[in-house]
Amino acid sequence: MAQEIELKFIVNADSVETLRHHLHTLTEEHIAASQLLNIYYETPDNWLRGHDMGLRIRGFDGQYEMTMKIAGRVIGGLHQRPEYNIPLTSPELDLARFPAEVWPDGELPADLQARTRPLFSTDFYREKWLVNVGESRIEIGLDLGEVKTEDYAEPICELELELLSGDTADILKLARQLATLSVLRQGSLSKAARGYHLAQGNVPRECRPTAILQTAPKACVEQAFAAALELALSQWQYHEELWVRGNNVAKQDVLRAIALIRHTLALFGGIVPRKASAHLRDLLTQVEATLTSAGSADTAVWDAPSAIAKLLLTEWLVTQGWRAFLDEKAQAKFADSFKRFSDGHLSRCAAELKKAFAYPLGDSYRDQLPRLARDIDSVLLLAGHYDRALANEWLENWQGLYHAIETRQRIEIEHFRNTAITQEPFWLHSGKR
Numbered sequence: 001m002a003q004e005i006e007l008k009f010i011v012n013a014d015s016v017e018t019l020r021h022h023l024h025t026l027t028e029e030h031i032a033a034s035q036l037l038n039i040y041y042e043t044p045d046n047w048l049r050g051h052d053m054g055l056r057i058r059g060f061d062g063q064y065e066m067t068m069k070i071a072g073r074v075i076g077g078l079h080q081r082p083e084y085n086i087p088l089t090s091p092e093l094d095l096a097r098f099p100a101e102v103w104p105d106g107e108l109p110a111d112l113q114a115r116t117r118p119l120f121s122t123d124f125y126r127e128k129w130l131v132n133v134g135e136s137r138i139e140i141g142l143d144l145g146e147v148k149t150e151d152y153a154e155p156i157c158e159l160e161l162e163l164l165s166g167d168t169a170d171i172l173k174l175a176r177q178l179a180t181l182s183v184l185r186q187g188s189l190s191k192a193a194r195g196y197h198l199a200q201g202n203v204p205r206e207c208r209p210t211a212i213l214q215t216a217p218k219a220c221v222e223q224a225f226a227a228a229l230e231l232a233l234s235q236w237q238y239h240e241e242l243w244v245r246g247n248n249v250a251k252q253d254v255l256r257a258i259a260l261i262r263h264t265l266a267l268f269g270g271i272v273p274r275k276a277s278a279h280l281r282d283l284l285t286q287v288e289a290t291l292t293s294a295g296s297a298d299t300a301v302w303d304a305p306s307a308i309a310k311l312l313l314t315e316w317l318v319t320q321g322w323r324a325f326l327d328e329k330a331q332a333k334f335a336d337s338f339k340r341f342s343d344g345h346l347s348r349c350a351a352e353l354k355k356a357f358a359y360p361l362g363d364s365y366r367d368q369l370p371r372l373a374r375d376i377d378s379v380l381l382l383a384g385h386y387d388r389a390l391a392n393e394w395l396e397n398w399q400g401l402y403h404a405i406e407t408r409q410r411i412e413i414e415h416f417r418n419t420a421i422t423q424e425p426f427w428l429h430s431g432k433r
Contacts, residue, residue, distance in 0.1 A: 005163040007175050008187045012302050013157045015183035016144070020127070022181060023140060029130035033144075036060055036126050040195055041093065042119040047112065051104050054192045055116070057091050064088040068102055069192075120149045120195035124156045133174045136166025147191050152198040156191065159184060172315045179307035185244075186310045188237045205242055207253050210235055210260060210377070212391055214384045221341045222334035225268045226317055228381045232260040233313055243297040255291055256373075258284055261313070263377040267345065271333045276325035280316070283309035342382040346427045349375045349382075353398065354421050365405045365413060372402050383427070390426035397423060 011019060024030065037059045042048050048055055052071040057064055066086040086097045095113045100106050124145025131138050141160040146153045159178075163171045178184060197205075213231055215224050235257035242250035261284060265277050274281075286305040294300035315321060326334065353375050356368050376398055383391040401416035 005168055005171065007161040007171055008190065009159040009161075009175075009178075009184040010187040011142070011157045011159050012183045012185075013155070015181075015302075016142070016157065019159070019178075019181065019183050020142065022178075023129045023142070026140075027129050027131045031128040031130075033125040033127040033142075034060065036122075036124055036143075038122045038191075039091070039118050040120050040122075040192055041116045042196075042199075043112070043115040043117070047109075047115070049196060053102075054190075055093075056192070057088065057093065059091055064091045066093065066097070068098055070102060120147060120199045122147045122156065122191050122195065130164075131174065134167065134170040136170035137164040138162065138166075138171055138174055139164055147195045147198065149195070149198045152202045154194065154198065158187065158191075168318055169315070172311060172318070176308060176311050179311055180304050182302050182304045182307075184307055185240065185301050186237060186307060186314070187241075188234065189241065204247075205238075205245075207239060207242060207247065207250055208235075210256070210380055212383045212388065212395075213381045215338060217385070219338045220335050221268070221271065221338050222320075224338040224341070224381070225264070225272070225322075225334070226320070228264040228267075229261065229313060229317055231381075232257050232264060233310065233317075235260065236310065240297070240301055244301055248296075251291065251294075251297070255288065258288055258291075259373060260377050263374050264381060266374065267378050267381060271326070271330045272322050273325050273330075276322045280309065280312050283312065339385050342385055343427055346379065346382050346425070349378050350425060357401070357417050357421055360414065360417070369402065369405055372398065372405070376402065386426050386428075394423055394426050 038056045039059075041055045041057075054069040055067070057066050064087070066088050067083055069081045069083045071081070084098055084102055086094070088094065093113065093116060095108055095116070098108070100108075103109070122145065124143045127142045127144075129140040131140060139160075139162045141162065143156050143158045143160065145156045147156055148154075161171050161175060197203075210231070213224070213228055215227055219227075236254055239250040239253035239257060243254060262281070265272065265281070283305050287303065287309055290300050290303050290306070300306070323331075353372070356371055361368065376395065379391075379395055379398075383395070397416055397420040401413065401420055404412035404416055
């Protein structure tokens, strides 16, 4: 088994030559483009996908390799997944050759080989550069081609950095340098994920509201902090992809995701000092200014501060970069129960909202939108330990108030205000439960 560590980018199709020229300046170890044909497999009931497994056969220069990737972790565009590679003499599946540890129950399901069929393919040319960064050896791959099913296809124009040996920090260092070219955006969708989407009918992706953050039952505060930032980064990348594909409504969701990062830093600001995130917040300010003035995604998503901000946040999460700024007292707070942290902060959010909206505000409601947005985000990040239905019902009234204020619906404003401020809390230790 190998541990695959890759960082994936989408390349601006109009800037491929600019990128290629720059890569030639980094190293003399260049490998000319060669064709790679990959066939991905699945069962009719998506058994592999359901177990977060990806199966493919790759063909190259008359040689074949069967690969199984199993559950791993994706932060931003950094993919960390165990993978198993088996050489083949012909492009035919032989699942029995994978070790038993690949399978969820420790053995190959009896009928899996018979039920597995080709689902989609990727056909692309990969050009490679090998570079040394710090103590690390990194392969840079430029992939140009397409992912396709019988009925649908979409282009591949990607850059992958793969850590062959060394430290993950070095691959992120190289990525930051490349991001300054303003021709890359961090991609979290793998070729396989895009292929599955095509195979399922290529239904347009919809904007997705931020869901209540789910954490482990006994999560500590630090685990929740990291999970909250991962959620916000995921929302940012997902809606950026929608915006690039023509969904202009998604632009506002990108801005909301960036605001969620800020609100996360504020929520945990009593533990993580502002100086720890100063550079990130400066970059977010630049990104927000660019996005707000942008008429379309064509130029905004390739802006260097946007790429660097996402990379910086990715690096922060991978390396737990905030720890260098924590004293012993802060470390103790981070090790404490997130459930206890949530109880106290939910009560404070509710008290702040009730005070702000205790009485009709006439023409001043819009002045409260930033506060309302911040507290709604805080509750989304804090409510995961409680009854989901009750938490959503409580949130929906405040979200309804936000929408009514934003759209200037006066009657609806007063309806939601009255309902929101009189509802019972859903959390424990609130004075009500």
